[in-house]
Amino acid sequence: MKKVTGAEAIIKLLKEEGVSTIFGYPGGAITDLYDALMDADLKNIIARHEQGAVHAADGYARVTGDVGVALLTSGPGATNGVTGIATAYCDSIPIVVLTGQVPRALIGNDAFQEVDIVGITRPCTKHNYLVSSIEELVPTLREAFHIARSGRPGPVLVDLPKDIITAKFDYPAKKAMVMPSYQPNIEPHPRQVEKACKAIIKAKCPVLYVGGGVILANAQDDLIELTRKLNIPVTMTLMGLGAFPGTDPLSMGMLGMHGSFCANMAVAECDLLIAVGARFDDRVTGKLSDFATRAKVIHIDIDPTSISKNVRVDIPIVADCRNALKAINQWFNTQSGINLEEERACHQPWFEMIQKWTEQHPMTWHDDESGIIKPQYVVEKLNELTGGDAIITTEVGQNQMWAAQFFKFNKARHFVTSGGLGTMGFGLPAAIGAQCAFPEKTVIDIAGDGSIQMNIQELATARQYHLPIKIAILNNNYLGMVRQWQELFYNRRYFATPMEVLPDFVDLAKAYGAVGLRATKKSEVESVIKEALSTDNVVLMDFRIAREENVYPMVPAGKATTEMLLV
Amino acid sequence: MKHTISVQLRNNPGVLSRVTGLFSGRGFNIESLCVAETMDCEISVLTIVSRGDAAVIEQITKQLHKLIDVIKVTDMAEFPYVEREMVLLRMKAMENTRAEVLRIADIFRAKVIDVSAKTFTIEVTGSSSKVNACIELLRPLGIKEIVRTGTVAMARAPKNK
Numbered sequence: 001m002k003k004v005t006g007a008e009a010i011i012k013l014l015k016e017e018g019v020s021t022i023f024g025y026p027g028g029a030i031t032d033l034y035d036a037l038m039d040a041d042l043k044n045i046i047a048r049h050e051q052g053a054v055h056a057a058d059g060y061a062r063v064t065g066d067v068g069v070a071l072l073t074s075g076p077g078a079t080n081g082v083t084g085i086a087t088a089y090c091d092s093i094p095i096v097v098l099t100g101q102v103p104r105a106l107i108g109n110d111a112f113q114e115v116d117i118v119g120i121t122r123p124c125t126k127h128n129y130l131v132s133s134i135e136e137l138v139p140t141l142r143e144a145f146h147i148a149r150s151g152r153p154g155p156v157l158v159d160l161p162k163d164i165i166t167a168k169f170d171y172p173a174k175k176a177m178v179m180p181s182y183q184p185n186i187e188p189h190p191r192q193v194e195k196a197c198k199a200i201i202k203a204k205c206p207v208l209y210v211g212g213g214v215i216l217a218n219a220q221d222d223l224i225e226l227t228r229k230l231n232i233p234v235t236m237t238l239m240g241l242g243a244f245p246g247t248d249p250l251s252m253g254m255l256g257m258h259g260s261f262c263a264n265m266a267v268a269e270c271d272l273l274i275a276v277g278a279r280f281d282d283r284v285t286g287k288l289s290d291f292a293t294r295a296k297v298i299h300i301d302i303d304p305t306s307i308s309k310n311v312r313v314d315i316p317i318v319a320d321c322r323n324a325l326k327a328i329n330q331w332f333n334t335q336s337g338i339n340l341e342e343e344r345a346c347h348q349p350w351f352e353m354i355q356k357w358t359e360q361h362p363m364t365w366h367d368d369e370s371g372i373i374k375p376q377y378v379v380e381k382l383n384e385l386t387g388g389d390a391i392i393t394t395e396v397g398q399n400q401m402w403a404a405q406f407f408k409f410n411k412a413r414h415f416v417t418s419g420g421l422g423t424m425g426f427g428l429p430a431a432i433g434a435q436c437a438f439p440e441k442t443v444i445d446i447a448g449d450g451s452i453q454m455n456i457q458e459l460a461t462a463r464q465y466h467l468p469i470k471i472a473i474l475n476n477n478y479l480g481m482v483r484q485w486q487e488l489f490y491n492r493r494y495f496a497t498p499m500e501v502l503p504d505f506v507d508l509a510k511a512y513g514a515v516g517l518r519a520t521k522k523s524e525v526e527s528v529i530k531e532a533l534s535t536d537n538v539v540l541m542d543f544r545i546a547r548e549e550n551v552y553p554m555v556p557a558g559k560a561t562t563e564m565l566l567v
Numbered sequence: 568m569k570h571t572i573s574v575q576l577r578n579n580p581g582v583l584s585r586v587t588g589l590f591s592g593r594g595f596n597i598e599s600l601c602v603a604e605t606m607d608c609e610i611s612v613l614t615i616v617s618r619g620d621a622a623v624i625e626q627i628t629k630q631l632h633k634l635i636d637v638i639k640v641t642d643m644a645e646f647p648y649v650e651r652e653m654v655l656l657r658m659k660a661m662e663n664t665r666a667e668v669l670r671i672a673d674i675f676r677a678k679v680i681d682v683s684a685k686t687f688t689i690e691v692t693g694s695s696s697k698v699n700a701c702i703e704l705l706r707p708l709g710i711k712e713i714v715r716t717g718t719v720a721m722a723r724a725p726k727n728k
Contacts, residue, residue, distance in 0.1 A: 123592050126637040147635060181577055181638040255706060277707070305629040308622065 006165040009034035017145045017164045023056040027073020031098030032165045048457035052429035054084025059433030062416045064449045068095040075113030084119035085155045086124040090420025126154030134167040151184030152303040162184040188327045196298045203272035205350040212239030213277015215412045219322035228498040231344035235263035239419040242409035256284040257555045258401045261361035264561040276298045277321040290560035300324045324368035374543045375474040376487035379406040385551040390442040391434045395427040396453030397481035401551040403446040425454025451474040460513040462538045471540045476547045484550045505542040571720045574613040575639040582636045621693030650720040658687045659709030677700040
């Protein structure tokens, strides 16, 4: 048998794992692997910053459901990737990050570009490895992919010393993976399923509270089946948007800090809260002691640590969300003596109550005659002019919340946002990853003037690989979300938040060979968006919006979710 | 409440750091921690004594179990178990206290393992409470130095009828 090098083995394994695209950035310790990649049948996207490479791999994973792969060099290359890794960790996104490392003989010697990246990333990876012998290389990489994509997904880092990448050895045959210490529970316990179903039958005012776990498990069809079967209203977390059609009458939109009035009221008043693939984050629950106080709680989650972490759960189901929802649907389909029509009718008064709340305080915004652009208008126009059929990525802050509130997501894996970590600078590189996965789709990064600057250099990446992403900057010349807090809770002391110097975004786009467009009046918004959507190039749209527009509704931090500040 | 948690884990590099990092990162408390290989050199057992209410202990056991290298987590409170820790004490051996030190050591079935002109080194083994009681009795007689191991624990074998 012909011997292979470590680099050749890595490439062979990546192909075995179904990888087609690698996002990365070269450097000394990883040069041997890039040298081998030159002759390999794999697409390489070279970012302009390692953080961008990891976010792009993350964006790719979010829209495809496959494992995203990032390849970085040792030392600063690896540390630059840490924010990307932590972002993927907080949102349970399957990525494998390969980092170069100094040769084994130099590890621990403070060698050039040496850093203990396994130590640094231990708390922000699902698992990580330093490959310490050539025999371990292939089995470790196999484990890495398995761990990243199974159970509650997450990032896995594999640190590759340079002398392992160059070593020669016999490529090992594929063996069954034996990991007695890692056996995620994916099948729901039938007794728990039955308990949950009986609680659902008993409930008069049930609410489905749906998170990113439903999307990760590809369970949207099973969720839709359950809601239709029993007429249960649905609210989604930021990460759950798209798991249930946003235009469906049973959708109450997002809940929590910037959620809809009806969603927060419904959760406060419901008698049964069915949490699916959600983790009762503080941005969702507000003041814990006042959260869903009347409700019995069913919690479906693949991760046992999520259960009863923040909120006491009455009926836990530890399982893959899709399997659990299938089992619940199956129970209702096969149980005799249940009249689904009656069950649906029984929830009708509750549904009417929710509609009343919606009418009382719909998700809306105030327009005025001034002609000044309101950011919500831009998002609504983007929704309208794309027919809702676009992949939307966001940065973090007001832009993210307006995108979540006013774009109607009808399909899973079309909203890509850094929910858990809240990473500014995520949207542009994530859009690059998404566009790589779906070259024919419209991909739009909804950004702010602050956050777009955090990874603006990736415009060059988008240009280099002909990825015609569109960027809509909601430019208020402020770090808007923090300014909003300063307005409401810090006596309007706008310190550190005004962007006193901004680049001319139109000129900046041109400098990168992209197209720059600007709208300063409401009447210009539509034509700018239309022009952008019909341009086969990267387009940066600079929307000069009302400077002190706030995101409403808003639950002040630490308050009960019924104590909303409304428009 | 005090809980003794026994953790069986794969003896991989960095595994101890994963466990201690989990405790510090999530604000869990460690009163003592002991770790060593089992009969199988690829598996270690780590015994942690921690404090917390039921919800905290539940999170600790779940979070430990979530670590990829952890095979099994047992909260010893769920079973009858035995626990031991060991302490080495360097006692002043003055003319007027020598006999008393030896007498107390004898009561606690402690062993004198090193002797010098002015000191005894005593080994005490037992449950934490026994070790503590012994230390308290010896303290007035002049302890120069203490080294403790932390607790190790094992479930009691089932009694066959």
